[in-house]
Amino acid sequence: MTTRTGTESRLAFSTLACPGWSLERVVEAAGQYGYHGVELRLIDGETIAPDIDRAERRRVRTLLHGARLPVVAVDTSIRLAGAEPDQAVADLRAFLDLAAEWESPLVRVFGGDLPTGQAHDAALDAMAVPLAAVAPEAERRGIAIGVETHDAFSSARPVAALLSRVDSPAVGALWDVLHTCRMGETPEEVTDLLGHRLLHVHVKDGRGETGAAVWELVPLGEGDVPMAAILQALRAHGYGGWLTVEWEKKWHPEIAEPEVALPQHAAAMTSLLAGSAI
Numbered sequence: 001m002t003t004r005t006g007t008e009s010r011l012a013f014s015t016l017a018c019p020g021w022s023l024e025r026v027v028e029a030a031g032q033y034g035y036h037g038v039e040l041r042l043i044d045g046e047t048i049a050p051d052i053d054r055a056e057r058r059r060v061r062t063l064l065h066g067a068r069l070p071v072v073a074v075d076t077s078i079r080l081a082g083a084e085p086d087q088a089v090a091d092l093r094a095f096l097d098l099a100a101e102w103e104s105p106l107v108r109v110f111g112g113d114l115p116t117g118q119a120h121d122a123a124l125d126a127m128a129v130p131l132a133a134v135a136p137e138a139e140r141r142g143i144a145i146g147v148e149t150h151d152a153f154s155s156a157r158p159v160a161a162l163l164s165r166v167d168s169p170a171v172g173a174l175w176d177v178l179h180t181c182r183m184g185e186t187p188e189e190v191t192d193l194l195g196h197r198l199l200h201v202h203v204k205d206g207r208g209e210t211g212a213a214v215w216e217l218v219p220l221g222e223g224d225v226p227m228a229a230i231l232q233a234l235r236a237h238g239y240g241g242w243l244t245v246e247w248e249k250k251w252h253p254e255i256a257e258p259e260v261a262l263p264q265h266a267a268a269m270t271s272l273l274a275g276s277a278i
Contacts, residue, residue, distance in 0.1 A: 010242050011269055012037030012072045014202070017247035018258040019045045023060065027067045029258070034266045038064065039244045040102070041075040048074065050094035061102055071104040072242040073146070073174075073200060079112030080127040080162075081152065088130035092145065096134065099143045106144050106200055108174050111153030111162065124158075128165035135168035146174035146199045149190075154179035156193040163197050172197035176246070177204065178217075181225045184210045187233035198239060202246040203227070203269065217248060217255050220268040228272055243269065 013035050015026055022044050030038055040048060043060060064071055076095050080088060095107045114123045131145060138145055153159050159173050173194045180190050191198065205223035208215035220227065245265040249255055256264075 010037075010240075011035055011245070011266065011273075012039050012070075012242050013245040013247070013262055013265070014039040014041050014075065015043070016041040016075075016250045017245070017262055018042075019250040021045070021258065023063055027063060027069055029262060030069055031067075033263045034270065035245075035262075037070045037072040037242055037244075039073045039075060039242075039246075040071055040104075042250060045250075047077060048098070050076070050091045050098075052098065057098065057101055064102065071099075071102045072244060073106040073108050074099045074102065074104050075108040078109040079151070080109060080130065080147070081112035081123060082115045083112070083127075083130065085126070085129050085133075089133050092130060092134045093137065096138060096141060096143055100141050104143070106146050106174075107138075108146050108148055108200075110148055110150050111159065113152045124162050124165060127162055131162075131166045131171050132168070135166060135170050138170035139168060143170070144199050145171050147172070148174040148202070149176045149179045155183040156180050156185055156190040160193045160195075160197070163194075172199035174200045174202065176202040177227070177230050178202075178206050178215060178225055182206070182208065182210065182212065182215050187226065187230045188236075191233045191237040191239075198237065200241055201230075201234065201239070201243050203243050203265070204246050204248070217252055219256070219261065220245075220265045227268075228275070231272055243273075245269065 015038065018026060019042055026038060074095055078088060078091050099107050147159055147162060149156055149159055163171060163173060175190060175194065175198060204217065205220045205225045206215035206217050207223040247261045249258060
């Protein structure tokens with residue numbers, strides 16, 4: 001887990017927020033809005049492919065490192081459930097290469113949706129296979145793999161069950177706070193379940209009924225996600241890693257533009273962090 005000192009230096013945003021922006025505009029906005037890191041889900045509006053060409057890899061590194069803007073995570077579309085093991089291993093290794101080149105400490109993956117007709121424990125066992133296969137390489141390279149609380153793994157409980165099958169500090173959890181809240185878990189329950197395997201946090205707000213498949217995304221502080229309590233739980237847990245604002249504009253074009261949402265989230269988080277002493 002990457003540790004930062006000082007509340008002002010641990011806030012990042014995901015490029016999922018700005019599908020219409022160039023990477024140059026991402027760098028400019030980070031400084032303009034008070035963010036100190038960036039999480040790469042999109043590059044120039046497109047999701048990142050594992051076989052991104054070498055010239056583009058160098059461009060990303062040169063631009064972000066030249067701006068002293070760290071890549072806090074590289075976000076993949078890998079879904080472990082039902083994946084063909086050899087392909088999952090190949091894709092994970094390709095993204096570890098990208099993360100190493102961009103000096104990112106984390107590669108994000110999804111659990112995905114469990115295959116129908118397969119026993120739950122058997123599905124988790126199969127998902128653990130590619131993670132265990134690449135874990136020693138990830139450890140050697142100093143890069144972690146974070147399984148996000150998302151899809152069938154929106155609760156921290158199945159994520160913890162999957163992680164229990166992979167004995168490596170390089171494989172852990174990425175806590176998307178909206179999804180665990182949507183599933184009815186309290187911040188304390190999440191930190192207890194994930195324990196020392198908690199690597200990274202995605203920040204967002206929304207409103208809806210507990211257990212509902214989808215919540216409406218709203219500006220931070222206007223929904224049902226108890227962000228102040230989440231920060232308190234993280235403080236009690238000793239968390240010192242990045243907090244990434246994930247405004248899902250790419251998937252929800254109807255929500256506010258990044259020029260509106262990103263400054264609002266930065267201001268709200270700065271205020272919350274000042275009061276949490278995290």
